[in-house]
Amino acid sequence: MTETTRASWGSKIGVMLAAAGSAVGLGNLWRFPFCTAQNGGGTFLLIYLICSFTIGLALVFAEAALGMKTKSDPTGAFGWISPRLKFIGGLCVFTSAIILPYYSVVGGWILAYIVKVFSLSSIVNFETAFSDFSSSPVQPLIFFYIYLLGSAAVVYFGIQNGIEKFSKIMMPMLFILLLILMGRVLMLDKAWEGIKFFFAPDFSKLTGETLMNAMGQVFFSISVGMGIYITYGSYVKENTVTVSQLMWPVIFLDVLISLLAGLTVFPAVFSFNVPINAGPALIFITLPQIFASIPFGQFFGLIFFIILLGAAATSSISLLEVVVTCLCDQIKMTRQKAVICFTSVCLIIGTLVSLSFGRLSGFKIGGKILFDQFDFLASNVLLPLGGFLTCVAIGWILGPEKLVVFQNRALQKSFEFCIKWLAPASILLILFKSINLI
Numbered sequence: 287m288t289e290t291t292r293a294s295w296g297s298k299i300g301v302m303l304a305a306a307g308s309a310v311g312l313g314n315l316w317r318f319p320f321c322t323a324q325n326g327g328g329t330f331l332l333i334y335l336i337c338s339f340t341i342g343l344a345l346v347f348a349e350a351a352l353g354m355k356t357k358s359d360p361t362g363a364f365g366w367i368s369p370r371l372k373f374i375g376g377l378c379v380f381t382s383a384i385i386l387p388y389y390s391v392v393g394g395w396i397l398a399y400i401v402k403v404f405s406l407s408s409i410v411n412f413e414t415a416f417s418d419f420s421s422s423p424v425q426p427l428i429f430f431y432i433y434l435l436g437s438a439a440v441v442y443f444g445i446q447n448g449i450e451k452f453s454k455i456m457m458p459m460l461f462i463l464l465l466i467l468m469g470r471v472l473m474l475d476k477a478w479e480g481i482k483f484f485f486a487p488d489f490s491k492l493t494g495e496t497l498m499n500a501m502g503q504v505f506f507s508i509s510v511g512m513g514i515y516i517t518y519g520s521y522v523k524e525n526t527v528t529v530s531q532l533m534w535p536v537i538f539l540d541v542l543i544s545l546l547a548g549l550t551v552f553p554a555v556f557s558f559n560v561p562i563n564a565g566p567a568l569i570f571i572t573l574p575q576i577f578a579s580i581p582f583g584q585f586f587g588l589i590f591f592i593i594l595l596g597a598a599a600t601s602s603i604s605l606l607e608v609v610v611t612c613l614c615d616q617i618k619m620t621r622q623k624a625v626i627c628f629t630s631v632c633l634i635i636g637t638l639v640s641l642s643f644g645r646l647s648g649f650k651i652g653g654k655i656l657f658d659q660f661d662f663l664a665s666n667v668l669l670p671l672g673g674f675l676t677c678v679a680i681g682w683i684l685g686p687e688k689l690v691v692f693q694n695r696a697l698q699k700s701f702e703f704c705i706k707w708l709a710p711a712s713i714l715l716i717l718f719k720s721i722n723l724i
């Protein structure tokens with residue numbers, strides 16, 4: 287697509303909210319609290335903050351700068367560094383394509399819980415209710431289809447009329463609702479104990495493992511390694527704004543929402559003495575159980591699931607947009623055709639992934655059902671790999687000094703050091719760890 291005909295964002299705040307929408311998702315609201323719980327509370331929080339503002343920030347800035355410079359999808363952007371590197375962009379697009387179907391299955395569950403929230407109080411056993419629902423053959427599929435088609439509709443309408451408008455409504459709403467929910471939870475009896483656990487560092491828990499888990503969380507939460515910021519950056523109008531003006535708020539918002547999520551989940555969980563490190567069960571079993579037992583709980587449960595839906599939807603549309611931009615830029619499809627083609631593929635793959643909790647639960651690859659296999663492949667292998675190759679391409683082949691993201695010399699030098707040394711070395715560690723090499 288030539289620069290004159292390429293779509294663009296309508297405003298600075300629009301692109302910032304869309305990028306923040308991609309970053310803020312289930313990773314902040316669900317994965318962050320239980321990772322923190324499993325890794326020693328305050329200690330984990332501290333490392334998470336340091337990693338976010340160093341490695342995470344450097345990668346986000348590098349990706350966005352590359353997109354803004356090349357005005358192209360990830361394959362075109364890496365191809366600009368060197369035609370041999372196009373495959374890195376291909377890998378980014380592939381990763382997005384792998385994540386979208388299973389992320390949308392979870393999106394469908396959230397949608398279903400919104401619909402069912404008013405019957406929460408009639409549920410006797412929340413665990414059975416969740417497993418009955420997720421393993422049933424029809425209901426989760428219907429909600430998954432609605433969720434995916436809804437996300438596809440936003441992308442279908444394009445950058446300004448679809449993604450930007452949607453993010454401008456969703457993100458402020460999500461923020462306000464989260465504040466309301468946090469306010470309610472902080473009034474619970476033992477809220478203070480949860481807050482203490484969240485903030486008080488326990489340095490005896492500081493191990494190599496904690497460090498690696500914190501870095502893994504940062505990569506997932508900030509959405510790096512799959513070309514999202516390259517894609518979004520490619521729609522920024524020339525010379526209207528600098529990378530750091532755009533991306534500082536994104537990192538800041540991502541961290542802020544994680545903190546607010548911690549301040550909501552920990553007080554709730556501590557007040558009700560339920561296990562915090564429940565993993566996926568936390569949002570679909572533990573928290574609904576809590577909401578069912580407080581006054582006006584259904585109302586707060588509804589708020590909670592709407593927050594989750596908004597956060598998940600803005601992340602899903604960014605994944606879809608990566609693939610759609612690639613199809614438009616590389617094989618010159620129209621946006622509408624690209625959305626229809628790729629959504630159809632996702633509907634098929636997602637159907638299989640959804641059924642892997644029920645009818646297809648016997649079908650396992652490497653001992654894992656399809657859903658877990660997709661999640662493992664994406665979060666533990668493809669994302670770190672994408673992040674690592676991005677660092678190599680920018681830090682070693684292009685040269686990070688070619689991407690000027692800070693006017694301040696010391697900051698620019700630290701950015702270059704992060705992209706060239708700190709980030710790739712850390713990612714390599716995570717990668718080896720996740721495939722059990724160390």
Ligand code: PHE
Binds near residue numbers: 309506602
């Ligand atoms: N960053 C998102 C979150 O926090 C997760 C995500 C991963 C979104 C990959 C898009 C792509 O949930």
